Amino acid sequence: MQTRFISVLFILFFAIAPGCIDKFKPKKEIKTTCPVGIEPIRKVLFIGWDGVRSDALLASNTPTFDSLLQSAIYSFNVDRGPHTVSTPGWSTILHGVWPEKHRLTENSFKKNNYKQYPDIFQLLRRSKPNLGLATLSNWDAFLQITSEETYANRFDTDPEMTQEAIKLINECTPDVMLMHFDFPDDSGHEFGFDPSSLEYKSAIEISDYYLGLIMTQIYLREMQFNEEWMVVLTTDHGGQGTGHGGQDNITETRFVWYAVRTPNFTSTMISQGETVDLLPTMMKWLGVSSSNSGLDGTSLF
Numbered sequence: 001m002q003t004r005f006i007s008v009l010f011i012l013f014f015a016i017a018p019g020c021i022d023k024f025k026p027k028k029e030i031k032t033t034c035p036v037g038i039e040p041i042r043k044v045l046f047i048g049w050d051g052v053r054s055d056a057l058l059a060s061n062t063p064t065f066d067s068l069l070q071s072a073i074y075s076f077n078v079d080r081g082p083h084t085v086s087t088p089g090w091s092t093i094l095h096g097v098w099p100e101k102h103r104l105t106e107n108s109f110k111k112n113n114y115k116q117y118p119d120i121f122q123l124l125r126r127s128k129p130n131l132g133l134a135t136l137s138n139w140d141a142f143l144q145i146t147s148e149e150t151y152a153n154r155f156d157t158d159p160e161m162t163q164e165a166i167k168l169i170n171e172c173t174p175d176v177m178l179m180h181f182d183f184p185d186d187s188g189h190e191f192g193f194d195p196s197s198l199e200y201k202s203a204i205e206i207s208d209y210y211l212g213l214i215m216t217q218i219y220l221r222e223m224q225f226n227e228e229w230m231v232v233l234t235t236d237h238g239g240q241g242t243g244h245g246g247q248d249n250i251t252e253t254r255f256v257w258y259a260v261r262t263p264n265f266t267s268t269m270i271s272q273g274e275t276v277d278l279l280p281t282m283m284k285w286l287g288v289s290s291s292n293s294g295l296d297g298t299s300l301f
């Protein structure tokens with residue numbers, strides 16, 4: 001996409017400051033305590049870009065994402081498992097088990113088996129009860145996938161969420177911060193999950209712009225305070241046409257991507273991955289063993 005066109009889109013985006021669509025009535029208890037981190041060096045920032053198809057990501061102009069790949073383990077062919085909607089997808093990633101274990105197959109928490117297969121925050125707190133843990137999202141249901149956080153907040157717009165994330169990073173520096181950007185999924189449902197859709201690609205590019213604002217702060221902190229941030233980027237499903245549910249056998253929907261960056265990783269592309277590996281990877285970075293938790297994945301490093 002041409003730079004001039006992107007600039008126009010950015011200006012339009014800021015001018016109209018669109019709020020993301022309310023998919024569900026808010027149910028999560030909002031907590032706004034600044035979660036002071038206890039880890040002096042290693043931190044985790046997880047960013048979910050909802051509904052970003054691998055080929056559309058590759059076709060988009062994403063300079064910040066591209067720069068992260070220089071020191072990342074990454075793949076554009078990652079199995080996210082069956083039941084190709086958001087709640088099962090994020091649950092697989094943040095509980096580290098396939099739907100067979102967490103039992104979620106639709107955008108509802110009714111059948112969840114979270115008690116037997118706890119989320120990343122609960123697993124981390126077993127070993128390190130005082131960690132600073134934060135989660136920020138456009139979508140209330142994303143906030144319900146984890147628990148025991150110090151901070152949980154829902155935002156109507158990406159600029160507000162990004163601004164708050166930067167504030168948290170600098171004021172209290174949580175040990176783990178989860179962020180979820182819903183705009184690409186909204187755009188895919190409206191204009192098509194396809195690299196030929198300029199609107200869909202621009203939603204991905206705008207998400208990359210916010211990633212850039214956050215990464216600027218992280219690079220500064222790594223230089224000033226010797227911190228080492230693992231930055232995990234991924235999605236929960238792709239899509240075909242303007243949809244993505246019930247498409248377990250469609251490559252464009254089920255097979256997604258991830259990138260796991262640290263300051264000292266060598267750029268490594270994996271030919272085939274699985275989203276269940278992300279949770280053990282993040283736990284290992286923080287020095288917490290994930291064995292004996294019944295997890296389905298293993299650390300990428």
Ligand SMILES: [Zn+2]
Binds near residue numbers: 050051085086185236
């Ligand atoms: Zn989704």
